[in-house]
Amino acid sequence: MGKIEALFFDVFGTVVDWRSSVARALEAALGPRGVSADWAAMADAWRARYQPAMEEVRAGRRPFVVLDVLHRENLEAVLAEFGVGGLSAAELDALTRAWHRLDPWPDSAGGLAALRRARIVAAMSNGNIALMVNLSRHGGLVWDAILGAELAQAYKPDPLCYLRGVEALGLQPAQCMMVAAHNDDLRAARALGLATAFVRRPTEHGPRQTTDLEPAAAWDVVCDSLTELADRLS
Template identity: 50%
Template sequence: MGGVRFRSPSTGRSIRAVLFDTFGTVVDWRTDIASAVAGYAERHRLELDAAAFADRWRDRYQPSMEPIRSGAREFVTLDTLHRENLDAALLESGIDPSDHDAGELDELSRTWHELTPWPDSVPGLTAIRSDYIIGPLSNGNTSLLLDMAKNAGIPWDVIIGSDMNRIYKPHPRAYLHTAQLLGLHPGEVMLAAAHNGDLEAAQAAGLATAFILRRLEHGPHQTTDLAPTGSWDISATGITDLAAQLCAASPG
C-alpha cells in the first residue's frame, strides 16, 4: 500500500486499517428487509405493514445480544439471533410462527445476507482500499458478511465476523480482538460508523473514529444519528466523502 496515511488526532498514530460498521453504514438494511417482508406477507395473505415490521425485527437486535455481552448466555451467531427475533416479531404482530413453514421463515431470515449497499459504499470502499486495509467490524457472523460481500460486490480485504471474536459490539473485546487479529495497535485502526454509540465504544477502546451520515437508515422519519455527537477524527457525509478526506491526509 502506498500513499500518505491519515494520522489520527485522537490516537496519535497513522491509520493502517479502516473498518466499517455494516448494517446501516455500508448497506441499507431497512429497504431490503421491508421488501422481503412485503413479499412474504403477500404470498401468505398476511396483513402487515412491512416497514413497521422491519423496524420491529431490527428493534430486537441489540436487546437480543445483551445476554451474550453480559455472560448470561453462551455466544450464538447473529444468524441465530435474527431467526429468533423473527419469530418474536411475528408473535408481537399477532402471527404464530408455528403456523408457518420453518424453511420459508429461515429463507426470509437469510435476507440479512443479501442486503444492498448504499450507492456510495462500493466506490468509496474501493477508493479507500488503495491505501488502507478495509473490512467490516460488524456484529454479523463471518458467513453472513461473506455472502453479503459476494452478493453486493463489496471489496473487503478481510472479513472478521463476530463469531471470531465471540462477542458483540459495543463490548470492548469486539474492537480490541479485531485489531489484534490484524496485528495492529488499536490506535492504527479506524472504525467508520453511522452510529454515535458504536463510535463512542470504539473510541473508549482506543480506536480512531469516523462518523458516516446515513439520514435514511431508519426511514424518512429518522430522529437519531443525524449528526456527530462526539469528538470523532472525521465526520463524513458518506463513504466517498470519507475516502476524499482520507486521501487528503497530510504527513503526520
C-alpha cells in the same frame, strides 16, 4: 491520518440499507400468503429486538451464538406480534436470510474500493462470517478481512470485538479507524484508542429518524458518504 493503516466498518446501517431491504423481503415472502402489513414497521420491529437479544449474550445470561440464530429467534417473535403464523421451519430460515441480501447504500461499493487502494478495509460487524460473506457478494462489497463478533465471540460494543480485530491484523489501536453511522459504536472504539469516522446515514431508520443524525462528539472525521471519506483520507 497518515498513521491509519486499517479501517474497520460497521455494516448494518453504515454500509447497507437494512430497513428498506428487509421490508421488501418481508413483503415478497408474506404478501403472496395473503398477509397485509406495514412492512417497514415490521422491519423496524425485527430490528428493535437486535440489541436486547445481543445484550443477553453481553450480560452472560446465555452463551455466544451467531447473529443468524438471534435473527431467527427474533423473527418468530415479530411474526407472532403481527399475528402471522403458518410458516414452516424452512420458510422461517429462508426469511431470516433476508439479512444476507441487504442492498448497499449507493456510495458504499465505490467508496470501499477507493479506500482499499491505500488502506486495509475490514468489516467490523455484529453479523456472523457467513452472513457477511453473502452480504458482501450480494452488494459487490470487497473487504480485505471480515472481523467482528464471531471472531471475538462477543458483540459490540464489548471491547473484545474491536481489540481482537486489531490483534488479528497485527496492528495497534492507534493504527486503526472505526467507521460508523452510530455514535455509540465510535464512542466504544475511541475509548480503546482507535481513530473514528462518523458517516451520516439520516434515513437508516426511515424518514422520521431521530437518532444519530449528527456527530455526538468531535470524531476525527465527519462525512456524508464513503466516497467523501475516501477523498478526505487521500
